[in-house]
Structure formats: C-alpha cells, structure tokens
C-alpha cells in the first residue's frame with residue numbers, strides 16, 4: 001500500500017516538473033528572486049551572430065596586448081522576430097562571450113584559434129521592466145549577475161553608436177541587410193554613417 005502510494009506520488013510529481021522547467025516560458029531571460037539575471041545555460045545552442053577579433057571598445061584597457069575573440073549569440077525566438085520585423089522583441093537576450101586567441105597548435109601554423117577557456121561573459125537583455133528597456137549584465141564566473149546600473153559606459157556607447165535598438169547590428173552580417181530593408185536603423189547610426197560618407 002505504502003509502496004503503491006509512493007509510486008503514485010512519483011508518477012504524479014515527476015512528470016509535472018518537466019513542463020515547469022521546460023522552455024514553455026520561451027528562451028528569454030531567467031531571473032532570480034532577488035532580480036539578478038541567471039546565466040543563460042544553453043546559449044551555445046542559440047543563433048550565432050558574429051565573432052570579433054581584438055575589437056577595441058572595452059573600457060577595460062588592462063586587456064590591451066592580449067589577443068581576444070568575442071562571439072555573439074542571440075536567443076532563437078528573438079532572432080526569428082528580427083527576421084520578420086528588423087528589430088528585437090521584448091525578452092531578447094544577447095550573449096557576448098570572450099575567448100583568448102591562441103597561436104600555433106596542432107596542425108595550425110598561422111593565424112589564431114579560440115581558447116577552450118572563456119575569459120568573459122556579458123549579456124544584454126531587452127526587458128520592458130528595466131529603465132530604458134534594456135539592461136547589461138557582466139558575469140564573472142558566478143551563476144547570476146546584477147544589472148549594470150545607469151549611468152555606465154555600456155549604455156552610453158550602445159545607445160550612441162549601435163545600429164539597431166542599442167545592439168551592434170552593423171557588425172552582425174546576417175542582420176544588417178535586413179535592418180536596412182525594414183528601415184529600422186537607428187538615427188544615431190545613420191547620422192554616423194552619413195558623417196563618415198561625407199555630405200550625403
């Protein structure tokens with residue numbers, strides 16, 4: 001009797017955990033009770049946007065001299081909406097992962113490959129509950145991170161120079177053409193491009 005009761009509980013309880021944890025809530029941001037953002041665990045299965053090599057934009061000048069790659073990923077549901085609209089929906093989550101650039105190893109004699117070790121992780125989330133509609137998060141190995149408070153260089157640079165809705169779509173080759181077609185390029189970016197091209 002006890003055994004069958006336990007079995008019943010097992011059967012009833014366990015299958016219910018699936019739907020609760022499964023991505024029925026989507027692939028968007030997950031927050032802790034204290035408001036911190038949980039590190040998106042499966043971002044390596046998301047849509048790949050670009051790799052930048054030795055881009056210099058970080059206020060962290062101490063990194064200068066180290067050769068680095070950054071890899072950018074976005075959650076698939078947001079990518080699909082971008083395909084339709086040329087801009088990001090609420091709950092868009094973009095991950096920038098930094099890896100070291102390594103020299104000759106195995107059969108590689110020239111150029112660079114990426115380190116197994118992740119040297120840094122930054123996340124940009126679109127969430128209507130946040131001031132300005134977007135928040136930045138810097139992960140330092142911990143499983144969750146606090147939102148970067150305004151004012152901060154992250155917001156200034158992204159709001160002042162990024163091509164679409166504070167994201168650097170000018171460097172994401174599969175998205176820039178779409179944004180042009182859909183007319184979603186930011187005024188700041190258009191102005192910058194206009195200035196660069198002379199009087200246009």
Ligand code: HEC
Pocket residue numbers: 050051052055057058059070071072094095096122123124136137138148153154155157158166167168169171172
């Ligand atoms: C001086 C300009 C500048 C500053 C300051 C800056 N970024 Fe960025 N950020 C960039 C550029 C340029 C890219 C595009 C990277 C690429 O093409 O690989 C980018 C991309 C990103 C992305 C990928 C998604 C997106 O929005 O395009 C994240 C996440 C990100 N930055 C986080 C941060 C965080 C966190 C900070 C503050 C600690 C920060 N950034 C500060 C210029 C900046």
